[in-house]
Amino acid sequence: MTPDQWLAALRSGMASVAATSPEHLDRDVPPCPGWTVRSAIAHVGNVHRWAVGVLVGEKVPYDDKDAPTGKAVIDWYSGLADKLVAALESADLDAPTKSPFGERPVRFWYRRQAQEVAVHRWDIESAYRGWDSDPIDTVLAADGIAEWSEVFAPRRIGAGGTPEYLRGTRILLNANDSGDSWLLRADADGIGIVEEDAAPDATITASTSDLLLAVWHRVPLSRVAVDGNVDRAQQVFNLVKI
Known part of the structure; x- marks a missing residue:
């Protein structure tokens, strides 16, 4: 996939998360024991905020605890999503950045955030749609399988x-x-x-x-x-x- 494709996928996933109905916020997320829809949204928002910090060179602690409760978490999430898109679009695709996997170019974050939102969007929908949640786009899912093998497997096996x-x-x-x-x-x-x-x-x-x-x-x-x-x-x- 290209950065433009990742960005389009990211925007689409963000829009789906931001469109979550407040009535679902207290529902449990079956694939993620201990999470509710609200805590899943808080997690993704904090991942976005942390990624923005990396992209702009600021140290941002990862902490879900300061995310708002109730329906305010949705507006909070939308604001962080906008900041992430702005940070990605203003950065040089090939500029080096920090990551949990060592130094990576900015384009790494396009992919990582698109994949992050894709899976967690599905998680959130599964809380109220079960197995009928919308599938992840085929091209994006194929890219996710490659990322799982290339990026996560070496680090997690350790x-x-x-x-x-x-x-x-x-x-x-x-x-x-x-x-x-x-x-x-x-x-x-x-x-x-x-x-x-x-x-x-x-x-x-x-x-x-x-x-x-x-x-x-x-x-x-x-x-x-x-x-x-x-x-x-x-x-x-x-x-x-x-």
């Missing part, structure tokens, strides 16, 4: 590495809406997307949106088609949790 018994495990993600597929292989220090002819230990078939939501532990593997060793697939996904 210095301890992948357990010996999971190394070499292959999982094929098969998108039944786009025809795309991704062969994941668990190695010592990450979960990479590879191109090889080896047979997978498990094949997971679903929409691109559900595949992304599955690797992020939103959609359980019991709700998608799995051929092969479902327990091994779950163990690999469990290596990457936030």
Whole structure:
């Protein structure tokens, strides 16, 4: 995806979050135990605020506790969303910035914030629409699968590495809406997307949106088609949790 595509996706996701009805704010968010819709919105707003601080060179503490209660949290969120868009648009795409994953160019934040909002928008909708929540856009979800493998897996698996018994495990993600597929292989220090002819230990078939939501532990593997060793697939996904 291009920065313009990420920005368009970000704007769309922000608009959906900002359109949340106040009557839903106290509902629980099933994929995120302990969260209500209000706390999910507070989380995303604080992520935006923190990202703005990175982009403009200011240290901004991450703290959900100062987010307003009640319907005021929605206006609070909208204001932070506008500030994030302004900060992104005024920055040089290739300028170096800090990130939790080391130094990255500004364009990293276009992608990261678009993906952040995409998944949490789904989380928020799931509180009042359940499994009928609007799916994540197919192109955006495909990009999210790549980001999960490229960015999050190496960091979350960390210095301890992948357990010996999971190394070499292959999982094929098969998108039944786009025809795309991704062969994941668990190695010592990450979960990479590879191109090889080896047979997978498990094949997971679903929409691109559900595949992304599955690797992020939103959609359980019991709700998608799995051929092969479902327990091994779950163990690999469990290596990457936030």
